[in-house]
Amino acid sequence: MSESDKKRNRREAAPGIKKSRWKAVTTSTKSNTDSLYKTRTKIFPKRIQGTFRRIKWIALIIMLAIYYFVPFIRWDRGPGAPDQAVLIDFVNARFYFFFIEIWPQEVYYITGLLIFAAIALFLASALFGRLWCGFACPQTIWTDLFIEVERLFEGDRNARIKLEKSKWTASKILKKTGKHIVWIFIAMATGGAWILYFHDAPDVLSHFFTGGSPLTAYVFVAMLTASTYLLAGFMREQVCIYMCPWPRIQAAMTDVEALNVTYRSDRGEPRGPHKKGRHGKVGAIV
Numbered sequence: 001m002s003e004s005d006k007k008r009n010r011r012e013a014a015p016g017i018k019k020s021r022w023k024a025v026t027t028s029t030k031s032n033t034d035s036l037y038k039t040r041t042k043i044f045p046k047r048i049q050g051t052f053r054r055i056k057w058i059a060l061i062i063m064l065a066i067y068y069f070v071p072f073i074r075w076d077r078g079p080g081a082p083d084q085a086v087l088i089d090f091v092n093a094r095f096y097f098f099f100i101e102i103w104p105q106e107v108y109y110i111t112g113l114l115i116f117a118a119i120a121l122f123l124a125s126a127l128f129g130r131l132w133c134g135f136a137c138p139q140t141i142w143t144d145l146f147i148e149v150e151r152l153f154e155g156d157r158n159a160r161i162k163l164e165k166s167k168w169t170a171s172k173i174l175k176k177t178g179k180h181i182v183w184i185f186i187a188m189a190t191g192g193a194w195i196l197y198f199h200d201a202p203d204v205l206s207h208f209f210t211g212g213s214p215l216t217a218y219v220f221v222a223m224l225t226a227s228t229y230l231l232a233g234f235m236r237e238q239v240c241i242y243m244c245p246w247p248r249i250q251a252a253m254t255d256v257e258a259l260n261v262t263y264r265s266d267r268g269e270p271r272g273p274h275k276k277g278r279h280g281k282v283g284a285i286v
């Protein structure tokens, strides 16, 4: 790479697109003006109330209930066939969904269903904004759940900030330990429920704790426990910023007219007292 190419790479995020020089909105110990990665700054969200929060709690309960109870629904398919309503049977290469039975050569049905789901997601986002992210995405649901557990042990925003800054005492250790134990329990329940979709659920449940389940069941529960614990407990918004493809797609669907929660200079960002004449008019696109 020539010296001029190197210089251009330092100036441009992509050919013809200047790199942003704006500092991160939240404070950080490191300056990362030119970095594509920003170290996570811990966020302490305050408990909020209102209609949309209530809808969000109801959505969370319904979706968790679906996730945990669907494997226990029975569906009679006659003798010799599994009676679990929703089952991914790898051993016999079948996917069962109530009255539907899909064989490997019919996988195009699933492809069609996924395309339909993607179009529905695009439509919902175009009409109502980040509906999926805010109410239905598993990352949101489990993060919400983990934050609620955090509140239960450590209190609301101010108490949590205070606890974070305080010295390690017996009370702090107790609160943190309690929180992590419940987080791990939820993470295990999440991983545990996932394997129920791949084997007969009551059968797995009766053998899992006595060591009688297949090795793959334990490996997958361990992997999903670890990923849930990390993603919902520690990474949270980093998953959305760096790992998830959806914000990239949604960005392509957004224009200046779109209702969107964003942090941009043309809205008066970075936040704080607005200085006249700086960054344009505050709230120009709110």
Ligand code: SF4
Pocket: 132, 133, 134, 137, 138, 139, 140, 239, 240, 241, 244, 245, 246, 247
């Ligand atoms: S950005 Fe991705 S991971 Fe984050 S809430 Fe939206 S869909 Fe879920």
